[in-house]
Amino acid sequence: MEILNKLSEEKPKNLWKNSDWRIYHTHVTVSSIDSASKSEEIDDKIIYIDEIEKRKEVYGICGECNEPGTGWRWCQPCNAKRFEENFINWNSGNKDIDELIQYSQLNAVYYLKCLEWIPFEKLQNVTYITRGGFGKIYSAKWPEGPIQYWDIENQKWKREINCKIALKCLDNSSEIGTNFLNEVKSYLHIYVHFILNCYGITQDPNTKDYMMVLKYCEDGNLRNFYLNNFDNIKLRRLSNIADGLLSVHNAEKVHKDLHSGNILYSGIMHISDLGMCQPANNKDKKEGVYGVLPYMAPEILRGYQYTKAADIYSFGIVMNEYLSEEIPFNDIPHDHILAIKICKGLRPKISEDIPKFLVDLIIKCWDAKAENRPSAKELYQILSKWHEEYMKFNNNEIHSQMREYNREISEKSLKNRSNENKSESIKTHPQAIYTSRLLNFKNLPEPVNSSDLSSFQVNSDDAPSVPENIS
Numbered sequence: 001m002e003i004l005n006k007l008s009e010e011k012p013k014n015l016w017k018n019s020d021w022r023i024y025h026t027h028v029t030v031s032s033i034d035s036a037s038k039s040e041e042i043d044d045k046i047i048y049i050d051e052i053e054k055r056k057e058v059y060g061i062c063g064e065c066n067e068p069g070t071g072w073r074w075c076q077p078c079n080a081k082r083f084e085e086n087f088i089n090w091n092s093g094n095k096d097i098d099e100l101i102q103y104s105q106l107n108a109v110y111y112l113k114c115l116e117w118i119p120f121e122k123l124q125n126v127t128y129i130t131r132g133g134f135g136k137i138y139s140a141k142w143p144e145g146p147i148q149y150w151d152i153e154n155q156k157w158k159r160e161i162n163c164k165i166a167l168k169c170l171d172n173s174s175e176i177g178t179n180f181l182n183e184v185k186s187y188l189h190i191y192v193h194f195i196l197n198c199y200g201i202t203q204d205p206n207t208k209d210y211m212m213v214l215k216y217c218e219d220g221n222l223r224n225f226y227l228n229n230f231d232n233i234k235l236r237r238l239s240n241i242a243d244g245l246l247s248v249h250n251a252e253k254v255h256k257d258l259h260s261g262n263i264l265y266s267g268i269m270h271i272s273d274l275g276m277c278q279p280a281n282n283k284d285k286k287e288g289v290y291g292v293l294p295y296m297a298p299e300i301l302r303g304y305q306y307t308k309a310a311d312i313y314s315f316g317i318v319m320n321e322y323l324s325e326e327i328p329f330n331d332i333p334h335d336h337i338l339a340i341k342i343c344k345g346l347r348p349k350i351s352e353d354i355p356k357f358l359v360d361l362i363i364k365c366w367d368a369k370a371e372n373r374p375s376a377k378e379l380y381q382i383l384s385k386w387h388e389e390y391m392k393f394n395n396n397e398i399h400s401q402m403r404e405y406n407r408e409i410s411e412k413s414l415k416n417r418s419n420e421n422k423s424e425s426i427k428t429h430p431q432a433i434y435t436s437r438l439l440n441f442k443n444l445p446e447p448v449n450s451s452d453l454s455s456f457q458v459n460s461d462d463a464p465s466v467p468e469n470i471s
Contacts, residue, residue, distance in 0.1 A: 012152045016073045017060035021193060024058050027071030027110030049109070063152040071110030073149035080106045082150065083114070092117045097201055097210070100181060104188055111148050113188055116200035118142070118213050123202065126167065131435075135170035139216055146199040165199065168212040184212060186274035190251045194244030196264060196272040217266035222318070225265040226325050227426075230413040232406045235390055237269050238319060239383035244271040245315060246376040249308050256306050257436050258314035259295040260321055288440030292433070294328040298343040298368055298447035301439070309370035315379065316365025317348065323358060324351035325409065333431035339441045343368075345450025353408040355401035357386070368447040 019026060028049040047054050052068055059069030062078055070076040083105035092098050101115045108114035124141040131137070145163035150156075170180055187198035197215035204211065219225050231237070241263060248255050248271065255262075255274060262273045289300055297313035300306060321328055328348035332338060338346075347366055350359055361382065367373050374382075389398040 012063040012155075014152050015061045015063045016069060016149075017058065019058045019072050021072075026193075027074065027113065028055060030107075030109065071113075074108070074110050075150075076107070076109045079108065079114075079150055083108075090117045090119075092201065092203065094210070096181060100184065101201065111146070112197055114147065115184070115188070115198070116147065116213075118200045118202040120202050120205055123165075123167075129166075135168060138167040138169065138211075140165050140167055142199075142213070146197075164216040164218075166214045166216045167202070168214055169204065169207075169209045180210065180212075183274060186251075186253065187212075190247050190253065190274060193247070194240045194269055194271060195247055195274070196270040214272070215266065215270065217264035217270060219265040221261045222263040222265060222269070222322060223260040223327065226322055230410055232410075233387070234323060235383060235387035235402065238322065239380055239387055240269045241271065241318070242315065242376060242379040242383055244269065245311060246380050248274065249311070249376045254306050254308055255311050255314070257291050258311055258318065259292045259434070260318055260327075261292070261434060263318065288438050290436050290438055292436055293334040293338060293342075293439060294348065294434075296342075296439075297366075297370070298444075299370060301339050301343065301441055302444045302447070307370060308376065309373045312373040312376065312379070313366050313370075315376075316362050316373075319358075319365065320348055320350055320354075320362045323354045323362075323405075324349070325412070326351065327426065327428070327434075330426065330428045330432050332429055334433050335431065336441050339439075339444055343445045343447045345448050347450070353405055355398075355405055357398065357401070368449045 023045070024047055025045050028047050028051075030049050047058060049055075049070065055068035055070070059071060059074075061068055062075035064078050065075060067075065067077065083102075087102060092101070097117070101117055104113065104115040122142065122144060124143060126138050126140040129137045129139055142163045142165050143161065145160040148158045148160055151158045184198060184201065187195065196217075199213045199215070202211050202213055203209065219229070225231070245255065245258070253274070255271065257273055258271070262271065264270045264272050289296070289303065289306075291300070293301075295314045295317045297310040300310050317328055326349070329338060345368060350362065354362075361374070361379075365373055365379075386398055389396055390402045393399060
């Protein structure tokens with residue numbers, strides 16, 4: 001009896017804390033960032049792996065090894081051992097994929113930092129959804145579901161059972177190329193918040209194509225969301241998207257293909273398709289750039305190297321589309337003539353309903369000079385501040401202008417719903433293409449800002465403007 005009591009007393013206990021992701025990141029940052037990238041970081045959210053006491057305070061301690069957690073309900077050393085012991089029980093059939101998954105599992109500081117090999121036969125109800133620029137998207141049900149944490153008291157993995165997932169199958173991905181693997185790696189390197197979750201990799205046994213297993217977003221992309229829903233917290237959602245873009249830039253990466261089709265909604269906004277701007281197995285160097293023309297910065301159209309500032313330009317187009325609830329350049333061909341006009345300063349029309357302080361920020365984002373655009377950190381901070389002001393309900397200038405904006409948008413939304421589904425009523429030019437493709441324009445003019453700002457209609461001249469330090 002004494003032995004049984006002793007064993008019972010020694011049973012590991014759950015000693016984790018429920019960390020608040022709004023205050024701290026849900027996992028540690030493994031290595032210190034250099035001074036070049038520190039300008040982007042939001043330092044008060046970051047916990048470095050060598051900050052032992054802070055880790056203990058925020059995440060709690062592991063009930064098995066008594067060391068501070070590396071993330072929400074996660075102990076990297078203990079879980080690495082568990083994963084390694086299981087390596088003999090699975091095999092993808094591809095050495096590169098095996099090595100990537102094993103590396104992720106051994107180094108994961110949080111559950112969304114580890115991948116799994118998911119046998120296709122474990123998936124149910126695989127259904128084709130749509131085709132993107134370089135592959136197909138399917139939905140499926142995963143009864144077992146992705147790992148969330150190790151249940152210390154019951155000594156087993158806690159999983160999100162009966163999980164609905166998306167499968168992204170890139171063209172010709174039966175021959176795994178660096179681009180397929182690089183996109184999967186990007187999900188691992190970048191994830192903090194507002195980036196789509198990647199759970200692992202599977203393979204269609206019939207086509208032999210490899211597929212990324214991703215979070216399924218019930219409400220579809222941003223365009224589908226705003227066309228079919230009234231939304232009165234757009235400032236918050238825009239700050240979330242900016243926060244996700246900041247995570248991309250903090251990882252010293254650029255998205256390269258940010259548009260409303262690559263921002264998905266499922267309770268919160270998720271940026272997807274991280275840096276995937278060419279086919280999975282593309283090995284040939286091609287002239288030109290990949291993307292969706294209305295969202296591409298003029299310097300990129302001219303063949304210049306992609307930069308963080310080019311992502312900010314794309315954000316500005318997305319921001320205007322979301323607030324205006326109008327698809328950019330949907331009534332004209334997306335061709336060489338449009339590329340010329342964009343370089344000469346043409347931008348999508350800004351709705352007269354949008355408050356002036358937001359109009360000012362949109363125009364700064366899509367400035368022809370990349371150096372004049374704000375950073376992702378500045379976007380996140382200013383949009384978050386404006387959302388806080390709006391939510392105070394104290395009739396400040398931001399609150400009153402956003403209340404008027406929401407009233408106008410609500411009336412339009414009700415009118416559209418009473419007539420027909422807005423997404424079905426939109427007339428789009430047959431040569432307006434909103435999937436990523438190779439573009440190769442020659443002899444484009446030097447980018448300039450248009451002197452004709454007649455389409456930039458704003459509400460008032462005395463509204464709050466973008467702070468002077470955002471330049």
